[in-house]
Amino acid sequence: MKYMFLIYGSPDNVQTPEVMQQWFAFDAEARAYAGYNGGEALHPVQAATTVRTSAGQAIVTDGPFAETKEVLGGYYLMDCPDLDEALVWARKLNAIDGSTLEVRPIVAF
Numbered sequence: 001m002k003y004m005f006l007i008y009g010s011p012d013n014v015q016t017p018e019v020m021q022q023w024f025a026f027d028a029e030a031r032a033y034a035g036y037n038g039g040e041a042l043h044p045v046q047a048a049t050t051v052r053t054s055a056g057q058a059i060v061t062d063g064p065f066a067e068t069k070e071v072l073g074g075y076y077l078m079d080c081p082d083l084d085e086a087l088v089w090a091r092k093l094n095a096i097d098g099s100t101l102e103v104r105p106i107v108a109f
Contacts, residue, residue: 002106003086008070039076
């Protein structure tokens with residue numbers, strides 16, 4: 001089953017070089033995993049653009065959908081045999097800097 005690993009953290013979190021080395025090591029390990037399907041970091045929320053519909057019209061605004069304490073900073077998409085395996089990867093991710101991880105199965109249509 002494919003799982004999306006959504007990585008949330010503080011919007012003002014600046015990673016130290018030591019923590020970035022851990023991220024790069026995890027990324028290399030994930031890319032070597034047979035079930036790896038992709039993953040990327042996202043630009044800060046200030047770079048976001050939100051599109052909403054009101055009265056049938058698309059309204060485009062600068063900025064994130066909502067102001068929150070934690071923001072989506074990146075993701076990984078991996079095909080794991082089960083939730084237990086997905087949680088092994090989630091724990092590895094969480095151990096890097098304590099980011100909040102949301103692990104969500106992908107619906108196959």
